[in-house]
Amino acid sequence: MSARTETQPILEVKDITVTFGGLKAVDRASLSLYDNELLGFIGPNGAGKTTLMRAIIGMITPVSGHIILAGQDISRCRIVERINLGMALAQQIIKPLKDMTLLDNVALAAGGDKLLSPVKAILNRSRQQQQEVANSLLREVGLAHSVHKYPTELPLGYLKRLEVARALARQPKVLLLDEPLAGLSKTEAEGMANLIMSLPRKGRSVILIEHNLAQVRRICKTLYVQHNGCHLAFGETEDVLANRDVQLAYLGKSE
Numbered sequence: 734m735s736a737r738t739e740t741q742p743i744l745e746v747k748d749i750t751v752t753f754g755g756l757k758a759v760d761r762a763s764l765s766l767y768d769n770e771l772l773g774f775i776g777p778n779g780a781g782k783t784t785l786m787r788a789i790i791g792m793i794t795p796v797s798g799h800i801i802l803a804g805q806d807i808s809r810c811r812i813v814e815r816i817n818l819g820m821a822l823a824q825q826i827i828k829p830l831k832d833m834t835l836l837d838n839v840a841l842a843a844g845g846d847k848l849l850s851p852v853k854a855i856l857n858r859s860r861q862q863q864q865e866v867a868n869s870l871l872r873e874v875g876l877a878h879s880v881h882k883y884p885t886e887l888p889l890g891y892l893k894r895l896e897v898a899r900a901l902a903r904q905p906k907v908l909l910l911d912e913p914l915a916g917l918s919k920t921e922a923e924g925m926a927n928l929i930m931s932l933p934r935k936g937r938s939v940i941l942i943e944h945n946l947a948q949v950r951r952i953c954k955t956l957y958v959q960h961n962g963c964h965l966a967f968g969e970t971e972d973v974l975a976n977r978d979v980q981l982a983y984l985g986k987s988e
């Protein structure tokens with residue numbers, strides 16, 4: 734059964750508008766994401782994709798609209814609360830802690846609860862448990878061989894995987910990925926896309942912003958397209974890519 738046939742989305746974005754001075758970076762964006770789904774989010778540079786992601790996780794306050802997570806309106810929640818409720822964002826510019834091994838980078842994120850919520854602090858995992866979680870996440874993202882290495886020793890392709898592991902450490906219901914393939918070689922990008930394709934499961938969905946259309950087309954069944962801040966198309970990948978407005982706005986322009 735397709736995730737889209739389920740009734741209740743895990744995430745609903747309703748009429749979100751974000752302005753910067755006079756510029757409407759996002760103009761009444763609406764989309765829904767279902768459990769166990771991988772949704773591709775495309776659009777030309779400057780379309781407002783990153784801005785919408787930041788509004789979803791609470792880094793930016795929209796002038797209007799609502800964000801609903803698992804049926805709960807979180808529009809007024811701070812970013813920390815949204816993370817605690819099950820959202821994570823892997824940003825385009827990755828910022829690993831350079832003086833820590835990959836294991837410690839992920840273990841810190843796994844134990845991050847104590848920084849966020851006093852209630853969770855009581856239930857906080859022990860350091861050993863954090864390391865076990867970190868080990869298993871690094872295995873999941875294909876970095877089992879580098880757990881004791883430092884970020885500065887590793888190529889960008891590995892660091893992008895580390896960023897995903899750090900985001901997964903929060904056990905997100907909704908994982909937001911902003912251009913995780915950017916800057917990667919063709920082979921690295923294909924490997925990373927395979928990893929992203931393996932991420933959705935019951936209790937975990939993914940929104941993928943990405944310019945690499947070949948990989949997006951290969952791994953995403955559903956696409957959302959934004960252009961000049963506005964919703965342009967939303968639906969099954971091949972239908973969306975065949976849409977003339979999308980072709981004119983997006984495919985007609987070289988990236």
Ligand SMILES: Nc1ncnc2c1ncn2[C@@H]1O[C@H](COP(=O)(O)OP(=O)(O)O)[C@@H](O)[C@H]1O
Nearest residue numbers: 753756758776777778779780781782783784785
């Ligand atoms: N913090 C900001 N302050 C002012 N303008 C911004 C800011 N962030 C983004 N913008 C502008 O908003 C528009 C959308 O940007 P962005 O969300 O980064 O697009 P995309 O991720 O689709 O390339 C662009 O015109 C950009 O210059």
Ligand SMILES: [Mg+2]
Nearest residue numbers: 782783784911
């Ligand atoms: Mg962007």
